[in-house]
Amino acid sequence: MKDYRLPSEGKMNIYHPPSGATSKAYVSGLKYSNKLEDMNGLEEGLEFLPTMNAKKVEKRGPKRCIAAIAIVLVCLLLSLLAGFLVWHFRYRNAPVQKVYNGHLRLVGRNFIDAYENSNSPEFADLAREVKKMLINIYKNNQDVSPFHKETQIVAFSEGSIIAYYWSEFSVPKHNVEALDRAMANIQASNEAGMKQRGSYEMRVETVVAFPSDPDIIKAKRDNSCSYALHAKEGVVTSFTTPGFPNSAYPSNARCLWVLRADADSVISLTFTTFDLEPCNVGNDFVKVYDTLSPVEAHALVKLCGSYGPSYNLTFVSSTNVLLVMLITDATERYPGFKAEFFQMPKKKNCGADLTAISGTFSSPYYPAHYPPGMDCVWNIVVPTDKRAKVRFNNFFLAEPGIPLNSCPKDYVEVNNVKYCGEKKQFVILSKTNKISVRFHSDLSLVDSGFSAEFMSYQTNDPCPGKFACNTGRCIAKTLRCDGYNDCTDASDEKNCTCTEKQFRCRNGYCKPKLWFCDGMDDCGDGSDEAECKCPANNIRCSNGNCIPESKKCDGKDDCGDGSDEGSCGRVDTVSCKTYTYKCRNNQCLSKKNPECDGNKDCSDNSDEDNCNCGKRFYSKQSRIVGGEDSDEGEWPWQVSFHTKDTGHFCGATLISQNWVVSAAHCFQDDWRRHLDHRTITAYMGLLDQGDRSNSNVQQRGLKRVIRHPYFNDASYDNDIAVAELSSPVEFNKYIQPICLPDVTHDFPVGKSLWVTGWGATQESGNGASILQKLEIRVINQTVCRSLMVPNDVTDRMMCVGVLTGGKDACQGDSGGPLVSLEANNTLFLAGVVSWGEGCAKRNKPGMYTRVSALRAWIKEQTGV
Secondary structure, eight states, X not given: OOBOOOOOOSOOOOOOOOOSSOOOOOOTXXXXXOSOOOGGGOOTTOOOOXXXXXXXXXXXXXXXXXHHHHHHXXXXXXXXXXXXXXXIIIIITOEEEEEEEEEEEEESSOOOGGGGOTTSHHHHHHHHHHHHHHHHHHHTOTTXXXXXXXXXXXXXXXXXXEEEEEEEEEEEGGGHHHHHHHHHTXXXXXXXXXXXXXXEEEXXXXXXXXXXXXXXXXXXXXXXXXXXXXXOTTOOEEEESTTTTTSOOOSXXXXXXXXXXXXXXXXXXXXXXXXOSOTTTOOOEEEEESSSSOOGGGEEEEEOSEEOTTSOXXXXXXXXXXXXEEEOOSSOOOOEEEEEEEEEEOOXXXXXXXESSSEEEESTTTTSBOOSSEEEEEEEEOOTTSEEEEEEEEEEEOOTTOOSXXXXXXXXXXXXXXXXXXXXXXXXXXSSSEEEXXXXXXXXXXXXXXXXXXXXXXXXXXXXXXXXXXXXOEEOGGGTXXXXXXXXXXXXGSSOOOOTTEEEOTTSOEEEGGGTTSSSOOSSSSHHHHTTSOOTTEEEOTTSOEEEGGGTTSSSOOSSSSTTTTTSSSOOEEOOOTTSEEOTTSOEESSSSOTTSSOOOSTTOGXXXXXXXXXXXXXXXXXOSSSOBOOTTSSTTEEEXXXXXXXXXXXXXXXXXXXXXEOGGGGBOTTSOBOOGGGOEEEESOOBTTOTTOTTOEEEEEEEEEEOTTOOTTTOTTOOEEEEESSOOOOOSSOOOOBOOOTTOOOOTTOEEEEEESOBSSTTOOBOSBOEEEEEEEOOHHHHHHHSOGGGOOTTEEEEEOTTSSOOOOTTOTTOEEEEEEGGGEEEEEEEEEEBSSSSOTTOOEEEEETGGGHHHHHHHHOO
8 A cells, every 4th residue: 555645485586588578577686687798808817728738737736636625625614514503593493482371270369350350450450460470480490481471361260269371482492392391390389479468378379381272373362352241140141253143253353252150150151153164164263161261171162164053052161161262264254153151050969879760860961062070970779679771862972083992081981881972872781780870071172961861670581572682772572583783783683593585694694685686785794795796807887797897997888887987086078878977068978977066077067057056054964862853954955835724745845946846746635636736835944844934934835836747646657746936035044956966867776865854753643843854775776676566666766765664754755855965065856755655664665756867857847
């Protein structure tokens, strides 16, 4: 029963005398003359000695030779000495500018509000005292004092008082390492770090110094873009980059926001809008520090590019201060950011003793990014007649460039095993009724953290009525030995007896026979495809043919489908075939899928024309936390069709300002009669069906609908339609067109594609409110026909899904996009949601209209 899815230094410039087009390249200090010298003007007394006149030949004795050698040696020694002196004074002793940032902890003085204002007399008075104390500390260190150039106190905070400073040094190259060591171990001496003030004594308790953050060391240091903000109890305070949102942030800027909260509070900071220059284009970035001194060792995060509105950009401080810094270069400028912050009580205890049958716990302040410098322990105890287990549902403890094998920085430790990185749901079992979970974060670079639950289970039956995976996951017993890895560690597929519908892999796993020779390594050891391989020194073509390896990339189509020439690292002009890309000048290319990949492969550049499509403005996509909800602006071509009676009933895809693509069957009612297009409203830029009045959403009526003339409403062959909007839409960050593939565009077996829609989240269930996204893969067409009724699958359909089931489009997704991420981060419309046998059933993949097969018809109707 079919379900139809409704609801330059060191360079010399040579001067050439002008001739014709004059050259203006000159060499400073060099003069050339094109005049011939007067040979009669030679000095008197200079005599040429003709060699033929024996009497006139000059005689050279041994003394003259020795003298000449001595002169040469002296000159050589002098040159070496000069070179050494130049090296010693100019290079070896060349001064290096070093800047250190850090803080001092002062005791004997109480913090007052005036110390927050760097323009107050109280601030200036204390800053002078602290600066003298710090310089006195430097004077006691011979590796530091000779090279000190300048010091400035920049801020104060509680604790008793913490003074933040930077110090600049000019140090010879060979002394740099000694200076680094000295600053890393600098100590406050009792004498140098003491200041008598009236009847009390102020003393430096500790000094901390770090090399200045390399990201900002070249940035200008001024106060023209500096702000100080203090949170108010129960009030959310907002701040933005200069000019936001009406103008872009300034170029070559260094902006600072000093954020403070009351003592014994912490700060929660959220970037609600973030749109900076892309990370791979320029050097604009924002850094957040868990201190008022910009040191790399206390940086919580570095941000650049653009983030969607729902991306988790909330950070929590470990104390009552945060520093936000914006650095920009002279290239492109962008809108910037809007942020808000508030204060909240500091957690007195991190971790807990949990005694119950079950319960939940999470990293501090989850789902906000956890603070730095945390050590939390949860001691979990379940009833004595049971055992304990912990399931992590969301787990994000990743840092860029950090190896995950030893988890040296942030981690969760359970049963003496450390876990870090980004993981899907996993379970940890205890052999007793107790289990201890420790969470640790270092002083820099934080992440979203984790949410977890603890449970109890029977010793002899950890999964009542189900199969217990080695991971601790419980699955239905029917999933045991079915060829699918349901446990994630494949423990449900070990020690199995293969049935007549299965074949045994070399590694012992049993897999469905229909996967044999389907072009995918389903066994994991390649044994299901081994017998399908070509003989030695041969390669397998995409169509299954075998050809000698020597014929690959020889400029000839030996396979018969061009696959031996399609990915050779070069682009050749070849004779035109049905599978070769044709340029506008009628030349055909050997290259597969050349359109809009950022390379001009056609001699007329037509492969890169009309490529203002398939782009997402938000460079970062949200990590899924507990679902498959899409982010705002993540799929800017998604369209929702509505009627007054039914609300959302079908999806569509925006291909231009005026046209959308959908499924033909969307425009007929339950009795297969044509729907009146005048009753349909198209919504663009929509994320939440309950928020259609959002300012990012545009709605249009339909001027006309064109269904494919050969659409078969029984077989759903040619299930495609185009609709013209009543008026053009305006493109922005939330509304953009998708790229349409060429008729020769190939979406190979196994390639991951994305389907999106508001359809039912389970068969016969209700539609989703938030736009859903799902990653699925292209399935071999032969395998697909063996799973479905063979004649039902035509060349204008593509089979996409997950044969294990559980992932599929469903009712209400019809007409929506199936998209592919291609070269140059461009997305193409691969298919249109069409039909399927139920939803997400095992071995019943979804069927999609193949857009490339109907590309010519779309062009004919829309001009796109």
